[in-house]
Amino acid sequence: MKNALLLATVGLSGWLVGSYFEKRKRISFSNFQNNDIVKRYPGIPIFGSLSAATVIDDNLESKIVQVQSRTSEIMKHGFPGLDEIRSFDDFVLSYDKRNRIAHWVFEHLTAERLKVKENVDRSKCDFREDKSIHPYFRSTNEDYLGSGYDRGHLAAAGNHKLHQRHCDQTFYLSNISPQVGVGFNRHSWNRLEKYVRKLTKSYPNVYVCTGPLFLPRKEADGKKYIKYEVIGSHDVAVPTHFFKVVVLETSDRKLLLEAYVMPNEPIDDNVPLSSFQVPPDSIERHAGLLFFDRISKSNLVSVNGRKTSYV
């Protein structure tokens, strides 16, 4: 309890939660207190995140403007949820404090950003704790040790090669989930990640939202149960499945959507990726998220390769 009291967290003073329309309005945040930066940039909310360590330097203001601009790009099509948002230099995530893994991670890929840079080296990256997460809810390398699971990336390291720093940040454990290694993380999930990268050759902008799922299963007693393993002393949740929702933007601003769900288990390399496509709303319902709410439906020309009725 002592720690809980010492570590200030989600306190909000004197806010009104009024109420009214069934259809929620867009909101923006401001008024971050006790903070010079925010005074200079009204309307800009600041959450603790991993950029922390280096943001506090002489170039603080320009750095903030830079991260703001990149976050807007990545999140162009809306936030799927607003729980514990962390913005990194090249991806944005929402953290699930109860499961000790992300709710979702959002990326924006382009051919230009994926070009191999000589000086970016994945082998220089180390998995490390995300100290912006309260110690109660933060996963550690020890949690994964001996669990039998890989430390699987949600924002793939291979998607963030513009700077070493971008690649480094994908190794924060807030971006990591327990994944079956052989047959999943190292094979079919990797196959899906590569496929998504390849899409940047056909589409100028590729937006990707990736996250865990905990799907119910009917048991012998006829009832439905959600069951998943938790590992380590922090009880890090092992998802039953992972999802990836992809929005492809054409040069004339048309949008194509693809949605995948893969079980967190060994998958035969020969199963085609298209067989993992699902209706996007099935992911939304199970994840408790809403994707791409800012997408203009008149611009959405296809879902999972099938023309939409909006065309």
Place this chain on the structure above:
Amino acid sequence: MKNALLLATVGLSGWLVGSYFEKRKRISFSNFQNNDIVKRYPGIPIFGSLSAATVIDDNLESKIVQVQSRTSEIMKHGFPGLDEIRSFDDFVLSYDKRNRIAHWVFEHLTAERLKVKENVDRSKCDFREDKSIHPYFRSTNEDYLGSGYDRGHLAAAGNHKLHQRHCDQTFYLSNISPQVGVGFNRHSWNRLEKYVRKLTKSYPNVYVCTGPLFLPRKEADGKKYIKYEVIGSHDVAVPTHFFKVVVLETSDRKLLLEAYVMPNEPIDDNVPLSSFQVPPDSIERHAGLLFFDRISKSNLVSVNGRKTSYV
């Protein structure tokens, strides 16, 4: 997918998620767009909630000030989390869109507020959907039908007797969780609720936070699993346990804290309530929440009846 695109939800435009301190700062929200009320009350955020139906009337402004003031009272000791907050006239809740039940519900009880009013009648209340929740994530009466579980209140109906409206609002299904009826909801859990009400005779202010838990269990294979039933077409989660954290405020502003966890199963009426007391941080860790972060530790004189080291 069509629905998902049609129903605007958590979109945020152009916000910066910067970053920096490990220790999070208190934040407040403002700038709710397209909303006259907010223009007149800068700094006041408005979320959809159940007060909706009646807030849109001639007394809108005074109503908002009233709800704001009551929300500040109820949440005096801080928000345990910030996911999907809904503020009702006499209690505040955070909704878990994935589990279709609340993360937590906060109440503020006083002897005065608990006095029986002739004109408040629980039998006039009906369980009903909370239309401020997106249809994907909203539990319905049909979900509970034939499940074998009671529609158990988190904010107890008996705690909200000042106006019929307050009592009515406790019957919104966002305040309801599947609870075992005989031996739990109708007996030992009710015993705990009554005990908490009785505390208002000894303490001028009683703050109560109530919520579900999904606790892991070690199985025969030596691994830990979280397993829980889900009911109805919306897969409403059946918690394995429920918690109640109580802060008692004395007239000289000293604070006493009590924390309880009860399994969602029949409990013998003779088991003393004190045997369900747990260290508050064990609830925080499992629930992914942080309670009472605004409590001054120098004022906290006891936890579960034992003097704290701060005294």
